[in-house]
Amino acid sequence: MSAFRITLLFFLVLAIPFCSWGMQADRLDSLEKVYLDRKNPDSIRYKAVQELSFSLIFSDGPKAKKLIQETLKTIQKEVPNSRFYYEIYQNLGIYYDVNQETDSSRQIFSEILQKSKAQGWSAMEQRSYNNLGMNSLNSSDYRSAIEYFSEALELSRAKPGAKEGDWVNYLSNLGLANQELELYDQAIKYHLEALTIREKLEDSNGMAISCANLGICYKLMGELDQAIGYFQKAIDNAREAGNKVLYHRVHDNLGSLYIGQKDYKKGLEMLQIALDTSDGFTLDPKMKLSILSNSAAAYVDLGQIEKALEFAQKGNEVLDEHPDLINYSMTLKNALAKIYFRKGDFEKGNAFLEEYQEISRKVFNEENAQLLTDLQVQYDLEKKESQIALQRAELLEKSATLQRNYFAFAALGLLLLFLGATFIYYQNRNKRKQELLVKDRELKVKEAYIQASLESQEQERRRMAQDLHDGFGQYISALRMYVSQLKNAQAKEELKAELVGRTDSVLDEMSKEISNVVYDLMPATLIRFGLKSALEDLAHRINAGQKVAVELQFEGISERLDELVEINLFRICQEWINNILKYAGAKNILVSLRQQAGWMTLSIMDDGMGFDSAVFVHSKRNGWKNINTRAGLLNGELQLNTQQGIQGTELHVKFSQILRTN
Incomplete structure (x- = not known):
């Protein structure tokens, strides 16, 4: 794979909209406030931090990683193993993949895929297949990438009520996989289909991605005017969407294209914009190395050796800090060799030339090996299509055989x-x-x-x-x-x-x-003023005799109940209190009526002598029948707590709350 082709691999997982750069900063601040405000429901807070961290991955990676890890710890404490956790955990995998830590990202995406399958989270399952496809693409495993993207596309299209916007990212990624296999005609077909959908949706970020991919395809096919047109559209849409990663990368790619055409003025202008981080964007090491190398090569061609050396030395500093990028330093080593040859320092010039040749041989061998792999994948794809055609022919033959056995099976x-x-x-x-x-x-x-x-x-x-x-x-x-x-x-x-x-x-x-x-027939107070007033009147009548003290407690009763409910509850109180007065010898009676969580409970407690509840419940006395009947009319649960020889009896009636209907 050439250095140019790897400079623009895009990670597509969520349809989170970008906005202009000033508006994006305001939006990120707003999302952070929503997340930090604990008065908001968890679903809103975690959705905000999910969108916030995803956006930060492409503008401030270290901050994104820190936010994601802190949030995961919090969720694990508050709602462990919830969907919120895996939605944000997914962003950690994206961060690792964007920063070329493919093993870590693959492990996370595989874990989320298994979890989403087990829980039936279809949308997350689709995104997991897509993420694994991008991971495979970045690892040059194009066969797996195509399989993952195709699986995501199939699941998305099969979902009831699915729309084009649900699977457009998977089309775009299939274009990338074909692009890496140098199947440019097929890649352009996928990218154009994705671009058409994104234009309908007015998705500026998606349009930027599709245009950038089309620019790469046309450049590699040698159709440079087409490539320049799509690169420029990609820059305009990236600016509108606030996608800083794409904005800087496309400027680097467009600058490289202009320099290849010997249009150094435009080329260096594009590279200068790509290198300018005054917008708050932090260049990743690979992109920075590419921009510095292309700038150094341009100034060498222009004969401005000191300027070229300035950029080349900065590129060498990046390479010293990140030696794993050695395969992407051919342009830099070639520029350094030319610089020192022109300065008359042939020893250094030869040293850099040897490094350039060694890296070239290594990359050439790796690209040859990769080319063989790519050819094998292409062969496998064509073979698979042939097998499908053969299977169709076999199916037709089997169909004829099946027709002969049809009547027996019928x-x-x-x-x-x-x-x-x-x-x-x-x-x-x-x-x-x-x-x-x-x-x-x-x-x-x-x-x-x-x-x-x-x-x-x-x-x-x-x-x-x-x-x-x-x-x-x-x-x-x-x-x-x-x-x-x-x-x-x-x-x-x-x-x-x-x-x-x-x-x-x-x-x-x-x-x-x-x-x-x-x-006794029907208290006027009950009809006019309700159950509370009627019970207060009943207690007043009993307390006037000064033999028994009746106390009332009301909790959460702020409205009149249904009239029949009030009558039945009053009759239960009246019947049971009369029973206490006749037989229990009680001194104190507590009547409690409380409402909680849509349920109401009537409790009548006294300090009189208890009795055998089994004998009482199974008796044929009309008093208990009346109470049981009225509780049944309320669809209530009746509970009697008493014991013979022990002081104190409790009667509880629990039923669903029914408010007064006007």
Whole structure:
């Protein structure tokens, strides 16, 4: 692979938009603030740091790496093994791949691929295939790259509702793989298809990448005017997108092209822009070496030896710091040899010339080996296409054979279909039977609730009739006696006055009795003001007797409940408190009503003597039936905690909150 061809390999994983450089700085600041504000939900914070770190990879690599590693530690503590973790972990792999640490990046991408498959994260699975493809491409393993990119493309297109923008990056990367195999016609086809989609999407960053790749293809094909046009479009789009990596690289490539045409003015202008880091961009060592080497070679051709030496020495400094870049230093060594020959220092000139020749032989051998590999891959691809054609022919032949056996298989298929239909019929029949049994049980339960409700109402009627008969009967008899005596003309005035007083007293008692009966029937406070007020009224009535103290607690009750819910809860309280007053001998009663997380709980606790709950629950007393029925109407859970011989009893009713409907 030539030095020029490796200077422009692009990593495409996320469709995160770039903006102009000034706007990009503001956006990065905004993303950082979103991430640092812990009031924001985790999903928003981690999405912000994912986009922030991805952008920084191409503008400030060291800062990106530090941010990614710190965030991964935080997520591992807060939400370990979550999708957030692997989304940001993916950016670490991208950082390593961009910085040529291919082994580390491959390990990360492989790990994420396995995790996404296991978790069913289809979008991340596609990106993992794409990332592994880029990793293989950067490692010159073009066969694997094409397989990974094709897998990502196939998965993306097969996804329901998929759009062109979902797979455009995979088309672009397939173009890169074909480009490296020197299949330029096929590469241009992929790049043009990707460019058309990106133009529709108005994706300036994607357009910059496609144009840069097309520029490389046309340059390597010798169509330099086409190459210059696409390189210039790439620069314009990279500037608009804020992609500094691409902006500087394309200037380097365009400068090299102009110098090759002997247009040194334009060439050096492009290289000067590529080398200028006043925009805050940090050049990676390989790019810096390429720019310095091309600049030195241009000044040598122009005869400006001191200027050439200045750039060449800076290039040598980069090479001293990064000796692994030795294969990319041929232009630099050749320029140094020419510089010292022209300065008359033949010893140094010969030394650099020998280094240049040695590196040339090494690169030539490596390129020959790579060429053989590339040819093998091309052969394998063509062989694969031939195998596909052969397989199609074999399939046609097999199809003819299959037609002859069709009727035999059809008969067997019909038999299996009949057996399957019979099995499904009986299975569905049994299923319907089970469903009917379930519905029958539900109906019986509902009937039981209805019957219990009717019995409760009948009991209420009987009790009210008994109260009216027992309470008002004696009062009416007394009134009749007093009225008959008042009608007696012979009665003395003093007696009549006394009888009138007695009549007033009886009427007062009747009024109180009527009030009590009406209260038992339906408290007006409950209807007008709600459950809280009704329970406060009930507690006031009981506390007025000074024998039992009733305390009320309300928590989270800010609105009226549904009217039927309030009535049922009040009746449960009334029934159970009456039971406590009659049998428990309690001194204190606590009634608690609280609402929490969409659930309401009514609790009634007393300090009276406990009893055998099993006997009570299975008894036929109407009081417990009424309570059980009303709890069932609320779809509530009824819990009774008591024990014979131990002081204290608790009754709890828990049900889903139902607010008042207007």
